[in-house]
Amino acid sequence: MKLTIDVETFSRVNLKKAGLYRYAEDESTDLLCVCWAWDDGPVFAWIPTGDQALVEALNAAGGIDGHILVGSLGECDLFRHIRSGGEIHAWNAAFERQVLNAPAGKRYGFPTISIEQTRCSMARSRHASMPGALEDAANALNTKIKKRIAGINAMRYLCKPRADGSRPTIAEERDRFLQLVPYCADDVRAERCVDSELPEMSAEEIRVYHLDQKINDRGVRVDLAAVADMEYLIDEYKEQLKAKCVELTGVAPSCLAALSAWIRANGYPGLENLQADTVRQLVDRTDVPEKIKTVLKIFGTYQMKAVAKHPAMREAVCKDGRIRGMLQYYGAATGRFSSFIVQIHNLFRPVIDDPETAIEAARLRDLDWIRDLYPGVDPMKVFASCVRGMLIADEGKEFVFPDFAGIEARWNAWLFNEEWKIEAYRAYDRREGPDLYVVAYARAFNVAPDSVTKIQRQVGKVLELAMGYGGGVGAFVKMAATNRLDLNSLLGAPIPEGIRAAAEHNYEYAVEQGRDAGMDRDIWIVCESLKLLWREAHPKIVKGWKDLEWAAKRAVSNPGTVTDVAGGKIKFKTEERWLVMRLPSGRKIRYFQPRLTKDDVLVYQGVDTASRKWSTTSTYGGKLCENEDQGGCRDLLVGALFGFEDLGAPVVMHVHDEPVMEVPVGTLSDETVKRIMCKVPLWATGFPLAIEGHRGFRYRK
Numbered sequence: 001m002k003l004t005i006d007v008e009t010f011s012r013v014n015l016k017k018a019g020l021y022r023y024a025e026d027e028s029t030d031l032l033c034v035c036w037a038w039d040d041g042p043v044f045a046w047i048p049t050g051d052q053a054l055v056e057a058l059n060a061a062g063g064i065d066g067h068i069l070v071g072s073l074g075e076c077d078l079f080r081h082i083r084s085g086g087e088i089h090a091w092n093a094a095f096e097r098q099v100l101n102a103p104a105g106k107r108y109g110f111p112t113i114s115i116e117q118t119r120c121s122m123a124r125s126r127h128a129s130m131p132g133a134l135e136d137a138a139n140a141l142n143t144k145i146k147k148r149i150a151g152i153n154a155m156r157y158l159c160k161p162r163a164d165g166s167r168p169t170i171a172e173e174r175d176r177f178l179q180l181v182p183y184c185a186d187d188v189r190a191e192r193c194v195d196s197e198l199p200e201m202s203a204e205e206i207r208v209y210h211l212d213q214k215i216n217d218r219g220v221r222v223d224l225a226a227v228a229d230m231e232y233l234i235d236e237y238k239e240q241l242k243a244k245c246v247e248l249t250g251v252a253p254s255c256l257a258a259l260s261a262w263i264r265a266n267g268y269p270g271l272e273n274l275q276a277d278t279v280r281q282l283v284d285r286t287d288v289p290e291k292i293k294t295v296l297k298i299f300g301t302y303q304m305k306a307v308a309k310h311p312a313m314r315e316a317v318c319k320d321g322r323i324r325g326m327l328q329y330y331g332a333a334t335g336r337f338s339s340f341i342v343q344i345h346n347l348f349r350p351v352i353d354d355p356e357t358a359i360e361a362a363r364l365r366d367l368d369w370i371r372d373l374y375p376g377v378d379p380m381k382v383f384a385s386c387v388r389g390m391l392i393a394d395e396g397k398e399f400v401f402p403d404f405a406g407i408e409a410r411w412n413a414w415l416f417n418e419e420w421k422i423e424a425y426r427a428y429d430r431r432e433g434p435d436l437y438v439v440a441y442a443r444a445f446n447v448a449p450d451s452v453t454k455i456q457r458q459v460g461k462v463l464e465l466a467m468g469y470g471g472g473v474g475a476f477v478k479m480a481a482t483n484r485l486d487l488n489s490l491l492g493a494p495i496p497e498g499i500r501a502a503a504e505h506n507y508e509y510a511v512e513q514g515r516d517a518g519m520d521r522d523i524w525i526v527c528e529s530l531k532l533l534w535r536e537a538h539p540k541i542v543k544g545w546k547d548l549e550w551a552a553k554r555a556v557s558n559p560g561t562v563t564d565v566a567g568g569k570i571k572f573k574t575e576e577r578w579l580v581m582r583l584p585s586g587r588k589i590r591y592f593q594p595r596l597t598k599d600d601v602l603v604y605q606g607v608d609t610a611s612r613k614w615s616t617t618s619t620y621g622g623k624l625c626e627n628e629d630q631g632g633c634r635d636l637l638v639g640a641l642f643g644f645e646d647l648g649a650p651v652v653m654h655v656h657d658e659p660v661m662e663v664p665v666g667t668l669s670d671e672t673v674k675r676i677m678c679k680v681p682l683w684a685t686g687f688p689l690a691i692e693g694h695r696g697f698r699y700r701k
Helices: 020-025 052-061 077-083 093-101 121-127 134-141 152-158 174-197 203-218 224-249 256-265 276-284 290-302 305-316 355-362 367-373 379-385 407-415 419-429 436-445 454-467 473-482 497-513 521-537 539-557 621-647 670-677
Strands: 003-010 030-038 043-047 068-070 088-090 118-120 220-222 397-400 563-565 570-575 578-582 588-596 602-607 614-619 651-655 658-664
Touching: 003 093, 003 152, 003 174, 020 093, 020 305, 030 174, 043 174, 052 068, 052 174, 088 093, 088 174, 093 118, 093 121, 093 203, 118 121, 118 203, 121 134, 121 174, 134 174, 152 174, 203 621, 203 651, 224 256, 224 290, 224 305, 224 355, 224 367, 224 379, 256 290, 276 290, 305 379, 355 367, 355 379, 367 379, 407 419, 407 539, 407 621, 419 436, 436 454, 436 521, 454 473, 454 521, 473 521, 497 521, 521 539, 539 563, 539 570, 539 578, 539 588, 539 602, 539 621, 578 621, 588 621, 614 621, 621 651, 621 658, 621 670
Parallel strands: 003 088, 043 068, 088 118
Antiparallel strands: 003 030, 030 043, 397 658, 563 570, 570 578, 578 588, 588 602, 602 614, 651 658
16 A cells, blocks of 8 residues: 655754754654555544544544544554555655654654655656645646645744744644644645656666665764864954944945945945845946945955855754755756755865865964965855865765766767767876867867967866857856956967857847847957857767757657657657656656747746746757756766665765765775776766766865
8 A cells, every 4th residue: 555644743943954864853853743645545644742622623624534543643554554664655755754763753653664665755756857845846737636825824833932932732722733734634635646647756766766865864974173163263254354344334244235225325326236146246347446346345255155054064963973964866857966954066166275274274263374374365265165174084984085077078979979079088088198178179279289278278178168068158158257267368369260250240149139248349259259169179069959959849749759869869759748858878857848939949847047936948959968968977976876885885975976985994995986986887888987086084175
């Protein structure tokens, strides 16, 4: 039988800030009610602190079609099912598993739930490229039963302490409990409805989800002493920044409205807001007075979000000093993982080469010493550069964290058979040729690789990172900023006349369309020229973008018809309500309710990358290329994760294309790591895999 279950809980711990594992282990966390159903049968409810009067009131109100139980459950079908290893379905099943396996469940006799028993409906929804929130998924699929809205306020009130610190009880809040229990029961019904509308997860993907849960359960140790040192120095520095801001403006940097008003009244009336991107842009503009730039720099530094990872780690760490539950299965529709709590997939890019030295220096809690060690580097950026180093291995152990080298660019070349580039990667891996950033520049400008300068190599790097998915000037500018490439340094690039003429023509068109982003003409033209040079050097990849878009559109126009791309490595087909892109591994990326507009634009229902909201969004060849590229690289990473697991080298986290294992010092050799990481699966025959190896006590970039 299929068991679907949902629990509602109370705790003094803030779930959003502390994370699931810290929340579940806390003794204050308790069960408010549990609802469950067998297959499509009635929903049962259990209220551990309820009474017969509550049962009668719930029965009179309706909303529960099965038995309502209160007090001790004793031996029952629910417990027997769990104890026998039966499957347990839930939305975000990790929550039910962790809470019921922890004090909240144990105090009422719940048997231990194993990872292998769980089937997560939220994971299944994400796997189908649908929303991760139950309400959103039910609405998107237009299921017969939606998530109940009535009762949500009662749940929010009952799940946490009152303002005076007391816990709401049934005797005091009977009306709210009468709303809470049907709310929980309807979650079970909504979960079943959504589940019934979704494509099945393959046995292999269920196995990947279970591995994700094991990795989350292991967690990573946090250097709490070092975190405390960083927080002390950050607070001291912020006090200095605050004092300077008050001295200049009379306003503290935490008072956004007042500071905005001061800036508008004292030299820059056109200020729109104080968002991070706005502040960065204004600091670089020539029409902003220097005194305003000074204030903006102080404000930007004071509000720097990257250093907030330090207190986030402290708040989420479990009793044993490890932080758990950082990874999100299928965080992106491509299948790639994302992260919670400290967001390890989005950490600050270090601006210092030796974070370990900075961490040791911080133990003195001397801000001036940090300034002396790193002259010319803002202390806040030093502290942000140390976030990764807060994650440490246990005593006697080390982290081994190899990284797939240039994996996405290699995938693009392999998929579309750009032979010269594949051979260039192989030559580099054999140490017989230059790196691909040098090759990219040399190929674009038709010069000898050994003549490429350091700054030209940097241009080649930005080209490689920005151009692979049909990107243009905007993508190049964004990647240049990320890699600290000064666009003014490009003005003297030796661009062929034909390419420059084409770029100048494109500029005029961009201005007409309002797509020049207000950029300086000469810089726009040189960036456009670099784009054209890259595309000229990669004819098969460029053709691949067009082929992907054509195949996807053909599949939408001809439901059930399979269309191939890249020699059959990629296949498209419309299945029921989804456009499916089949990757070389056999895994499918899905696009919900695809259609072609009257202008022949491919649109579907998904998460808009700009608004982050579920809506109608469009795609094209370059974006489809990015999707299949990132999806394919994800499949290579998953293969490596299982390889290390099978070897007995436990993975404790992974970031992008980098697994992180925690093992006794010296037990996992470089040769073994290379053998596992560079094992090319049959579906990727000919792929030029290579890695860059790292190891150490602290995690680092």
